[in-house]
Amino acid sequence: MSMSKLLKEFKEFAVRGNVIDLAVGVIIGGAFGKIVTSLVNDIIMPPIGMLLGNVNFTDLYFSLEPERTMVDGKHISLAQATDAGVAVIAYGQFINIMLNFIIVAFCIFLMVKGINSLHRKKEAPAKAEPTTKECPFCLSTIPVKATRCGHCTSQLVQEEAR
Template sequence: MSKLLKEFKEFAVRGNVIDLAVGVIIGGAFGKIVTSVVNDIIMPPIGMLLGNVNFTDLYISLEPERSMVDGKHISLAKAAEAGVPVIAYGQFVNVILNFLIVAFCIFILVKAINSLHRKKEEPAAEEEPATKECPFCLSEIPLKATRCGHCTSQLAEEQAR
């Protein structure tokens, strides 16, 4: 039993698990922010442009006679209270917008991370060689050498350049 607990402890404090936990917590908080942006900032002006429509109240009643009072549709909250079966497509539109915003933010984040990785992986520009090969002994010698340091051969002027 203690071996199992020891393995679990090693697993739980491993860096990747902690990073994942932090990511999930931050992701949850980010999801709440996006939900607020959609519900409180984006949808009200769109609803106003469409004739003062509240998207959270848009639904299709599966029992129309139970969702009407004095010839008008009741709100989604009242329909749910009354137990009227509905298709709440307005809330679905809000959820789709939430998803699209979160997906776009993740796309931008992944794209930025990938561009950072590409910059790190790019090979350094090749530099001019600092050495050359002696034609007599085939040893590496400095590029500007006029005499080989290994075999002491005199190098031609063209080779020295």
């Protein structure tokens, strides 16, 4: 395959509407993720930590080597433990990330729900064609395609012939 043909195919692929839409979505999603991370870490978690006794959730961890995380009878911070190479389970960070996920998922749910409601409003139900009509002689209801009334046997004039 020649290089010019490869570049032409790549150009066709890259300028398709779906690819550009996806790229815009990824960029906006990345920025939205940073906003949600800041919301959780800087606004939601500090009051929760304060209510729970001034706990910093990002610093909560469970040490797999407890003897290496105690200095003068006090636990060292998560940053100090990881710098020292101690094996830890950082469940506080996991809590923050789970809250980030829940908030992002809820926002996406609301966005999709809003978009779906807009689509439903735009789609007006199609008006169905009538399947029956009234006989002009006896006023009985008969099928639209009837050429003779089934009740009074009158010959009906077709709409196309008029």
